[in-house]
Amino acid sequence: MATIETELTDQAERATPGVGVMLMPQMPHLEFSIACRGLVSALRDGKPNAVVQVAVLDVREQSLLAFSCTEIVQGTRDPLFLTGVTFPPDCPVFEEMVVKLSVYDVKDKSSETSTFLGCTTFSLADLLKSKDQQLSLSLRSSDDLATVGTVVVSRLKMGEIEDGEADHITADVKGQKCTLVCESLDGTTNDKDNGPLMNAVFKNSVYKVYRFQTVDSKWMLVREQMAECTLSFSIPKQLISLYIEEDSSRIQELRDLGELSPHWDNLRREVITRYDQVIRNYRETLSKMEKLTGPLFKPSCSKAQKSLEFIPINLHTQRMRVTCPRQTDAFYDVITVGAPAAHFHGFKSGGLQRLLSRYENEKKSCSTAYQCIYYGPEQTAKAREVLSSVAQLQPLITSLSDRLLQAAQQHSAEGLRDGLKALADKTEQFVHALKDELVKGALLALHTARPGYVSRSQTQTHSPSHLVQPGLDAVVCNNVDRAPTPTKDERSPSGNHKDPIPHHKEYDEEEWDRVWANVAKSLNSVIAMVDKLQEQDNNKQDSVPEQALADVITSHNPAGDWREQLSPLLASLRESVVEVAGRAQRSMTFVLLQEAVCSIPQGLSLQQRRDVVFSQALAALACGFVMRLYAGLEDKGFLRQLHLVGVVAQFESLLSTYSEEIGMLEDMETGISDLSRVTFRITEAKSDEPGDLQPIVSGRRDHYTVEVPLPRQAFEALPEEIQEGKPLQVYPVLFNVGINEQQTIAERFGDISLQERINQRNFDVLDGYYKSLSDKVPSECLPCFQMQTDIKELLETLGQNVVTKKRKNVEILWLAGTICRRLNGIRFTSCKSAKDRTSMSVTLEQCALLRDEHQLNKDYFIRALDCMRRYVHSHLMPFASPFLIFFPFSHLHFNTRSFHCPPFIVRLVINADQVLSSMSDSGSVLMGLILKCNAEMGPWNITDIFYRHCNCYPSLDFF
Incomplete structure (x- = not known):
């Protein structure tokens, strides 16, 4: 056909x-x-x-x-x-x-x-x-x-x-x-x-x-x-698998701690049991997700469904392409997604930001009750970082040692030099990662938790003050005389109670320093031997005629000589690294065990909530990064900016600071902040098949890497730094301005300090990114816009707005979005479900871009806006389209200088007047009418309308 x-x-x-x-x-x-x-x-x-x-x-x-x-x-x-x-x-x-x-x-x-x-x-x-x-x-x-x-x-x-x-x-x-x-x-x-x-x-x-x-x-x-994005599901599924793998490794690390006193052994078993329960839950969720078919996004009606809690809500890409006579086509991208939040867990007690703050306070009291050392968030984060570094660097040092031996066997001076440089670099990183008082103190704490430690020293009554690390509130006890975990009454401190931690003269505090220093000594021995071998080789080459050089090397420097001389030194280095890694791993695992013990009431539940929110946020970020990368593959300025500084990811939130949306915003704030632990890396795809072009996530909770495969032709056109696998940084920033009638209530009668704090903190991040960009990347690498306002001036205006007390200050969103586009950034727009408010924001931004960048006729601005937001009658258009939206609110929210009110809202107010003229309880009738129709009442402040018709403001009872 x-x-x-x-x-x-x-x-x-x-x-x-x-x-x-x-x-x-x-x-x-x-x-x-x-x-x-x-x-x-x-x-x-x-x-x-x-x-x-x-x-x-x-x-x-x-x-x-x-x-x-x-x-x-x-x-x-x-x-x-x-x-x-x-x-x-x-x-x-x-x-x-x-x-x-x-x-x-x-x-x-x-x-x-x-x-x-x-x-x-x-x-x-x-x-x-x-x-x-x-x-x-x-x-x-x-x-x-x-x-x-x-x-x-x-x-x-x-x-x-x-x-x-x-x-x-x-x-x-x-x-x-x-x-x-x-x-x-x-x-x-x-x-x-x-x-x-x-x-x-x-x-x-x-x-x-x-x-x-x-x-x-x-x-x-x-x-x-x-468009829908495959990453809506693939990224969360990969993350859940990584969560399971990490928690399984944590269980094995706890078991590898060795024999502990009855008190600590009971606590360890309890923690392992709870980790097992989390793993079972994650495996069940992953199994259900693997069976899903259909659309590649989670609709808002499923936002509280447990099996889909890791999936972002309504994640879509929005691209506007503009073609004008005698001009190059222009593209404007934005990612729309529901605010990353744990809807299944609810918001009765707030969101992550509030829950984590409360959790840290409760953890301090629990540390005393369970006779643990209290480790703050920075210390537990450091412990996870050390574990991650050890897990990454130890096998790398082993493989580099083998590579150095291979170069020695081949009598390759260049290979020897390059191999030594790589080995020295990674070994120095290893030593530096363990050079921390936290490791040394944790080794002491672990020593006190071994069986029989108290019984050997219980007659001593020395002060235990030297056992307490700076800034820690409690010390460790193995509780050998009372194996069961103490009850609440038993945990009460008593004036006559002997201090649970005796003096520990059996423990050699200098032993760790000696073991740790052996790594550096072994490395220095290897370096000295390589220098000696290279010097001998150079001397012989100078003293022997060129034509006989090969024979001399063969007869007097057999290939095995270099390997035989290096082999024992490298073996000593590997042994030292293994010993240090084992001790450090056990000590940091004990730190995390104490944290888990102190968080028995809610710690793992909070971690699950944080996992859920981060999964949604990372799926959105990966989608935006991939879209921005694909669009900029031929933009040398953007690629240079990408590997020199990184890219900014600006999240625009329209959540109110009222009721449940406060909890959503607190979840979103933590989730977006956690994205700073993510880096991207570009790799060459195995083939051009769609399955080989899907991004891959790796890492642990303290740091994740997203690998983005590209076809060979595209990969080879990238700068050398990116091809070599340089980590690409992302700077996530969040700006929130509540846009709905609930925000009006919050601003008049509630508290908007959360919004103010978020905007001020993220402005500092954005300002710091711009300063770094200005130092490393020439302005020619940034895109050109018709609007000639300097970025520095825009930042100054934004800085003034985030500290200004002003209701629904949408200038913050306008300025942040403009700066993001001027900085080659990634734009995200979110509300509760990425539907009404998000659609209104995106369509208004698109029309503003047409006006400012493409000379849209002013008489067509409202018509263009109405076209993008048009309402389709069900009997005329019996199918749904995400572009067809009736006015949930007007663009007046974003542009207070243009009081455009849709005609049906005018009719609503007129009808309200008619109702008031015939009803006695006019205030209640009007307020009920307004609240019932609040989805269409966006341009009007509901309390102002009430005042306009009733000559008084409503009481709090109405809300």
């Missing part, structure tokens, strides 16, 4: 240069615009509120599928629709495919009533083969007896206005003319967003296309593309 795709592809190849074909091939879109002329309607003086429903008839399947819908153009017989129709690249386009256009007259948007005016059909072959690729079709009434107007269908292509060729069609504003220039022109529009690389990670794309007029009467073509 013949298809139109061949013709479209041929046109695309003629019009497109062959640059970056492998990464973002120029795949064509079939797109067309719609306009009507001379519509006939019996209502409103014959001027209908027109909307066109587009359906596709598949002749082969004999089925009619609702495809898309235009916006509503009010009060004109000649509507020009800004919303076009697009057939995406993955949609098969056949000659036999027929498009049906049905025109309706919408009587009332709020009541969803409309009248059918007429319909017409055409085939895609007719459109492409017609003169100028434009069709003028007659609209036929339902009885097919009368013509009720004309529909003009034009293939969308960019072009210039030429004298005498401009067509004018009346817009929805009375008397206003729009210059139509998207017709009768050669060429094609091409899509650069759907190559194999993009399609490997981003799936199930939804497209929308618009045409808006610029200030110079040209037409810009705007495409929206929203």
Whole structure:
């Protein structure tokens, strides 16, 4: 069966240069615009509120599928629709495919009533083969007896206005003319967003296309593309596997502590039991996730479902592509995702930030009760860091030793030199990681927990003050005389009670220093031997004639000599490293055992909550990083910035500081902050298959690395530093401004200190990133924008705003978003579920970009905003689309200088006046009406409306 795709592809190849074909091939879109002329309607003086429903008839399947819908153009017989129709690249386009256009007259948007005016059909072959690729079709009434107007269908292509060729069609504003220039022109529009690389990670794309007029009467073509991301599920599943692996390793480390006193052995068993329970829960969750099929995102209705708690809510990519005459296409990306939060665990007691603070205070008291040393968050983090360093560096030192021996056997001076450099570097890192008083003190604490320690020293009554580490509140006891864990009453301190920790003269405090120093001594011996061997080799080369050099080397320096001399020294080094690593590992494991013991009431539950929130945050970050990387593969300035400094990831949050959303914001704050422990690394993919292009996560809770595979051709074009595996840093920042009626309540009667603290703290991070960027990267590497305001000036303004007491200070969000784009950053927008508030923010930002960067005609700003936010009647459009959203609130929240109020809100206030005139309890009726309709009342402060109609503010009882 013949298809139109061949013709479209041929046109695309003629019009497109062959640059970056492998990464973002120029795949064509079939797109067309719609306009009507001379519509006939019996209502409103014959001027209908027109909307066109587009359906596709598949002749082969004999089925009619609702495809898309235009916006509503009010009060004109000649509507020009800004919303076009697009057939995406993955949609098969056949000659036999027929498009049906049905025109309706919408009587009332709020009541969803409309009248059918007429319909017409055409085939895609007719459109492409017609003169100028434009069709003028007659609209036929339902009885097919009368013509009720004309529909003009034009293939969308960019072009210039030429004298005498401009067509004018009346817009929805009375008397206003729009210059139509998207017709009768050669060429094609091409899509650069759907190559194999993009399609490997981003799936199930939804497209929308618009045409808006610029200030110079040209037409810009705007495409929206929203896609799901495979990382929504793959990243959480990998993280859960890593959680299981880490906790299993922790159990083994606890068992490897060796024999402990009955008191500590009982506590160890209890901790292991709780770790086992966590592992079972994680395995059960992972098993359920492996069985999931369907969409690649978690809908908001499933946000509290336990089996999906690690999955981010509504994670989608949003890309707006703008094509203007005589200009290069521009791309604007944003990731939309529900705020990372543990909805299954609830927010009755707050979120992570509050719970962790409370937990640290409770841990101090528990440490005394369980006779443990209290280790603060910094010390436990250091213990995990030491364990991670030991686990990474010990096997690396062993492998580097073997490599050095191999170079010695091959008598390779260069290999010997390079191998020694790598070995010395990693050994020095190993020694430095263990050079900490925490390790030394923990070894002492572990010694006191061994069986029989107290019985051998119980007659001594020396003061134990020297056992307490600086800043620690308690000391360790093995409790040998009372094996069971003490009860609450037994834990009470008594004035006559002997100190539980006796003097420990049996313990040699200098032993650790000697063992630790042996590593450095062994390394110095290896270095000295290598220097000696190289010096001898150089001397012999100087004294022997060149032609006899090979014979001399063979006869007097057998290959085994170097290896034999180095082998015992390297064996000594390995033995020292193994001994030190074992002691350090046991001591740090004992630190974490004491932390786990002190956190018996809620510690692991908090860790699970933190795991859940971090999983959601990392999935979103990985999605944003991959999208930003793919878009910047040919941008040398961005790649230079990426490996020299890193990239900023700016999270915009619209959560209120009221009720449960406070807990969500506290969860989100901790989750975003934890992302600073993540680095990225670019690797070469094994193949171009989608499965080999999926990012891979590795590491432990203290640090994770996300490896992003690229096809060989793309990988080889990267800077050398990135190809060598240099870790790429990400700087996550979070700015929050509550946007809903609950935030109004919080600002008038509640507390917004959490929001203020978050904004101030993250401003410092953003400011520090910019200073580092300015020192290392020239300004030429940053993108160019029409808005010429200096980034430093924008930062100063942002700094002033975050300390200014102002209600719903949305300037913070505007400035942070602008700075992020100017810094080549990654943009995220979040609210509770990434639906209403998020959609309003994204669409407003897109229209503002069109206005500021692409000269969108000011008369089209509101129309463009309405197109992107349009509401579709269920009987006109029986399928859901994430782009079709009715006003949950107006853009007034973001731009207080423009008091745009949707008409239905005006009607609501008028109707409220009518209700008040006939009801005695006017305040209650109005407040009930307003609260019931709060989703549509965004531009208006509900307490102000109450005051406007009742001459008083509502009491707290109303809330």
